[in-house]
Each structure stands twice: as structure tokens, then as C-alpha cells.
Amino acid sequence: MIVGVPAETKSDEYRVSMLPVGVEELTRRGHTVVMQAGAGLGSGLFDHDYLKAGAELVATAKEVFDRADLIIKVKEPLEPEWPLIREGQTLFTYFHFAASQTLTEAMIQAGANCLAYETLRDQNGRLSLLTPMSEVAGRMSVQEGAKYLEKPQMGRGILLGGVPGVAPAHITVLGGGIVGANAARIAAGFQADVAILDVSLDRLRYLDDVMPANVNVLFSDRHTIQEQLKRADLVIGAVLIPGAKAPHLVHAEDLRIMKPGSVIIDVAVDQGGCVETSRPTTHKEPTFIVDEVVHYCVTNMPGAVGRTSTFALCNATLPWVLALADKGTEAAVREIEPIRHAANILGGAVTNLAVASTFDLA
Ligand code: NAD
Structure with missing residues (x-):
């Protein structure tokens, strides 16, 4: 499978969705990783490290979206990214759909598969892709308190x-x-x-x-x-x-x-x-x-300590990224319960009850 990693575009966002070790794991399993040059810089991760791990670097987000079947991000796609999303393409990222009807409608229109970090519930029932950011924010709160x-x-x-x-x-x-x-x-x-x-x-x-x-x-x-x-x-x-x-x-x-x-x-x-x-x-x-x-x-407290947050997030997301790449979206959603929980929109149809009822789409 071709896995794509675009640079984040939201202001004050210094995280990246994949570490070089993630690229290494994916390429070792026969997948291709297409990455936007400079995507890791905000977290102090350099292009040459990604190249060494086996990534193909491209200049623009458009090239990443054009080539990849599975896009891994940190934040929800912003408006300039919406036209880049293809029908049937899978995005795995934080979406927080309930906070934005326009984002929800854009993803329905695009016919995308949207798997949200924030609703992935692991085998123990925990929202395990939210936990690392709560750990960061909790620890950071004392550091900020000391400063102020x-x-x-x-x-x-x-x-x-x-x-x-x-x-x-x-x-x-x-x-x-x-x-x-x-x-x-x-x-x-x-x-x-x-x-x-x-x-x-x-x-x-x-x-x-x-x-x-x-x-x-x-x-x-x-x-x-x-x-x-x-x-x-x-x-x-x-x-x-x-x-x-x-x-x-x-x-x-x-x-x-x-x-x-x-x-x-x-x-x-x-x-x-x-x-x-x-x-x-x-x-x-x-x-x-x-x-x-x-x-x-x-x-978004974790954004300020982008390097720590990137490592904490990627440690938690990588096993699910590997499962998605290995199985493909359809089989992964069917066979892996935590990924089924992550599915908010599939092929342009809302599959998450909370999102559907928030916007009366049920
Ligand atoms: P959590 O579910 O692990 O913990 C919440 C706790 O609040 C629970 O133990 C619950 O029993 C307790 N609680 C509920 N009502 C209470 C009351 N009246 N008095 C005292 N305790 C009460 O949630 P979490 O992961 O620790 O997240 C806490 C908050 O931090 C959430 O709103 C989360 O979205 C937010 N958060 C913010 C940032 C940021 O950047 N600002 C980052 C991460 C998390």
C-alpha cells in the first residue's frame, strides 16, 4: 500500500504523524511511504532521517494526496486540503467532527474514509490515542503553572x-x-x-x-x-x-x-x-x-512541546497504522474492533452515531 504523510498546516502545530522508525517498519513490510519534504522539521526530525528509513520525499501535499491510498495526519484536514482528498482514500488523524459541520460535510462530499484517532477504543475500552496527549498536557500544566x-x-x-x-x-x-x-x-x-x-x-x-x-x-x-x-x-x-x-x-x-x-x-x-x-x-x-x-x-497545549508530543502520539498510532496498511481499510474495519470504533465516515457515509446525531444525519 502507498502511505502518505503530508506536513501539518494548522498554525502553532509542530507535530508530524510519523517517525522515521514508522517509515522503516512500513517499508520493511513492503509498503511505500510518500512524505512531504520538511514535514518533520517542527519536531526536530530531518528529511535525511526519513530518506534513510526508506521514505520517498515529494515537494507538495498535493503529490502526497495524489499518490497515497492511506493518509496519516495529526490534525483534521483544513479547507485548502479538502480538494486534494480522493474518493475512497482513507485518512487516519484527529478529526473531532462534532466540532465542525463544514468539515463533516466536506468529508462526506469527498467520499473519503475517515478514521478518527479520538474515537479509537482499544481492547481495554480506553481511548488510547487521546491518552498520550492528556499525559503531555497534564505534565505540562505544572511547568506552565511554575512559569506564570x-x-x-x-x-x-x-x-x-x-x-x-x-x-x-x-x-x-x-x-x-x-x-x-x-x-x-x-x-x-x-x-x-x-x-x-x-x-x-x-x-x-x-x-x-x-x-x-x-x-x-x-x-x-x-x-x-x-x-x-x-x-x-x-x-x-x-x-x-x-x-x-x-x-x-x-x-x-x-x-x-x-x-x-x-x-x-x-x-x-x-x-x-x-x-x-x-x-x-x-x-x-x-x-x-x-x-x-x-x-x-x-x-492545544501539546503543540508547544511538539517533539515530545510527536513521539508520544506516534508510539500510540503506529500499531494501528501498520494494521491498516497490511489489511487495507475495508478488512481492517471489518476485523479489528478498535479500528471499527475509529471509523466516523466510510465511503462518504457517516458511521459514527454521535457525529450523525449531532448533525441530524442519522
Ligand atoms: P479523564 O476522563 O481521564 O479524567 C477526567 C476526570 O474528571 C475523571 O476522573 C472524572 O471522574 C473527573 N470528574 C468529573 N467530574 C468531576 C467533578 N465535578 N469534580 C472533580 N472531578 C471530576 O480525562 P482527561 O484525559 O484527564 O482529560 C481532562 C480534560 O483535559 C478533558 O477536557 C480533555 O479534553 C482536556 N485536554 C486538554 C488538552 C489541552 O491542550 N488543553 C490536552 C489534553 C486533554
């Missing part, structure tokens, strides 16, 4: 770990899933004083077992959240209710009980945010201030 707590960034001027004789920062993590657990572990490593809150008792029991001694595991109710907000130097928003908007756990008036110069990193902003005063920001202008509290609400 610095005085020149308008923060309180607090060092996360304190020093001998001076108390460390207090960090409150709202939500103890993948993002929250990763944030809490890194915060604990900084020797901060950490609290992690969740509503799932099973999850709280698990976190209590695995977290270091400087992480307190607490039930998330309104009273506890308000107590935490009074103490916190850094609040990390990491809740998710699958398929729904994030609940507002921090109300606008709560900011007044927080310390001036404290920082909120609302990772859940891509689902509307769990802080009432959050609004989406970008890496170019990541923060704004409301009632003396610094808000960081970047919707």
Missing part, C-alpha cells in the same frame, strides 16, 4: 518547591483522570503541597494508593473546592464528563477568595473549561487576568 507564578509573568512570585525554611506552593488539581494524575505526580516531584480532587470513589481509592505522600486525595464537592481555592497558589482544571461540556467548578465570584497573583491552568478549556471565567487562548497569547488571578487556557 513568576512575578515578571504577573504571578505571585512563588517557587513551587519552596526552599528550606519557606513553605512550598499549594497546588489544587480538579479532576483525577489522566491529565490530573499526571499533573499531581509532576507537582509532587517539585515538592509542592498538592491536593487532587475527584468525584469517582474508585478513582480516589486508586489515586490514594499510587500518589506520593505530598499529594492529598480529596472528594470534589463545593465546600472542599472553596477551601482549596483559598489556599491554592496554582489551580489545574482537569475534569471531563465524556461527551458533555465541562462543569464550572470554579465560579466567577470564587476568584475573589483566591490570592492575588495565583494562577489557573484550565486544561479542560477544550471542553468549555471548568472555570467560569475561562476562555480559549493560544500559545502566542496564552494568558489573561481576571480579578488578579492569571488564567492560562490554551486549547
Whole structure:
């Protein structure tokens, strides 16, 4: 099969969908990999490494789309890419169709097979191609929080770990899933004083077992959240209710009980945010201030650490890319359940119930 890897075109997107080792694996199995020159540069991966691994380099995305049966990307195709997509061609990437009716209609029109990373459910029922990005965002949230707590960034001027004789920062993590657990572990490593809150008792029991001694595991109710907000130097928003908007756990008036110069990193902003005063920001202008509290609400946090994110994503996608290339789309969808979950549109027909009902296409 001919597998195509175009460069990403979305702004602030530095990831690439395939590592040289992926090219090596595909070519060893007899497939051809056609790659757009320079596609890996944002992640510090050079053309000569891809050439050495066996890729054929071409100058434009058009040549990639013209030749490949299977296109591997990171982000959904943008409008200039739509006319390049051929009927029957398969695209394997993040689509997030429910967020865009125009994208959904364009893919139906193109007659493409759209396999979405975000709905691939592995043998254990996990959304395993979302997990690596939640791990990145969770760990990164503490790094960003540390930065914006610095005085020149308008923060309180607090060092996360304190020093001998001076108390460390207090960090409150709202939500103890993948993002929250990763944030809490890194915060604990900084020797901060950490609290992690969740509503799932099973999850709280698990976190209590695995977290270091400087992480307190607490039930998330309104009273506890308000107590935490009074103490916190850094609040990390990491809740998710699958398929729904994030609940507002921090109300606008709560900011007044927080310390001036404290920082909120609302990772859940891509689902509307769990802080009432959050609004989406970008890496170019990541923060704004409301009632003396610094808000960081970047919707694509992993984009800033493109190299780490590329490796984390490709480690997770490669087994599925190999299965798709080896079997072909039709047989892979028929025989491999996780890939069947990934199918959102097949031959221009919507096959994912959530997408179909969002746009009344059922
Ligand atoms: P997850 O499902 O693993 O965890 C969510 C947790 O929230 C669960 O443990 C759930 O029990 C808990 N929760 C639900 N309601 C709660 C409440 N009222 N109080 C406390 N906890 C509550 O999800 P995740 O992978 O950790 O993702 C969290 C959020 O981060 C999602 O919105 C996801 O889209 C987002 N995210 C954002 C970025 C970014 O770049 N901004 C990157 C990755 C993930």
C-alpha cells in the first residue's frame, strides 16, 4: 500500500504523524511511504532521517494526496486540503467532527474514509490515542503553572518547591483522570503541597494508593473546592464528563477568595473549561487576568512541546497504522474492533452515531 504523510498546516502545530522508525517498519513490510519534504522539521526530525528509513520525499501535499491510498495526519484536514482528498482514500488523524459541520460535510462530499484517532477504543475500552496527549498536557500544566507564578509573568512570585525554611506552593488539581494524575505526580516531584480532587470513589481509592505522600486525595464537592481555592497558589482544571461540556467548578465570584497573583491552568478549556471565567487562548497569547488571578487556557497545549508530543502520539498510532496498511481499510474495519470504533465516515457515509446525531444525519 502507498502511505502518505503530508506536513501539518494548522498554525502553532509542530507535530508530524510519523517517525522515521514508522517509515522503516512500513517499508520493511513492503509498503511505500510518500512524505512531504520538511514535514518533520517542527519536531526536530530531518528529511535525511526519513530518506534513510526508506521514505520517498515529494515537494507538495498535493503529490502526497495524489499518490497515497492511506493518509496519516495529526490534525483534521483544513479547507485548502479538502480538494486534494480522493474518493475512497482513507485518512487516519484527529478529526473531532462534532466540532465542525463544514468539515463533516466536506468529508462526506469527498467520499473519503475517515478514521478518527479520538474515537479509537482499544481492547481495554480506553481511548488510547487521546491518552498520550492528556499525559503531555497534564505534565505540562505544572511547568506552565511554575512559569506564570513568576512575578515578571504577573504571578505571585512563588517557587513551587519552596526552599528550606519557606513553605512550598499549594497546588489544587480538579479532576483525577489522566491529565490530573499526571499533573499531581509532576507537582509532587517539585515538592509542592498538592491536593487532587475527584468525584469517582474508585478513582480516589486508586489515586490514594499510587500518589506520593505530598499529594492529598480529596472528594470534589463545593465546600472542599472553596477551601482549596483559598489556599491554592496554582489551580489545574482537569475534569471531563465524556461527551458533555465541562462543569464550572470554579465560579466567577470564587476568584475573589483566591490570592492575588495565583494562577489557573484550565486544561479542560477544550471542553468549555471548568472555570467560569475561562476562555480559549493560544500559545502566542496564552494568558489573561481576571480579578488578579492569571488564567492560562490554551486549547492545544501539546503543540508547544511538539517533539515530545510527536513521539508520544506516534508510539500510540503506529500499531494501528501498520494494521491498516497490511489489511487495507475495508478488512481492517471489518476485523479489528478498535479500528471499527475509529471509523466516523466510510465511503462518504457517516458511521459514527454521535457525529450523525449531532448533525441530524442519522
Ligand atoms: P479523564 O476522563 O481521564 O479524567 C477526567 C476526570 O474528571 C475523571 O476522573 C472524572 O471522574 C473527573 N470528574 C468529573 N467530574 C468531576 C467533578 N465535578 N469534580 C472533580 N472531578 C471530576 O480525562 P482527561 O484525559 O484527564 O482529560 C481532562 C480534560 O483535559 C478533558 O477536557 C480533555 O479534553 C482536556 N485536554 C486538554 C488538552 C489541552 O491542550 N488543553 C490536552 C489534553 C486533554
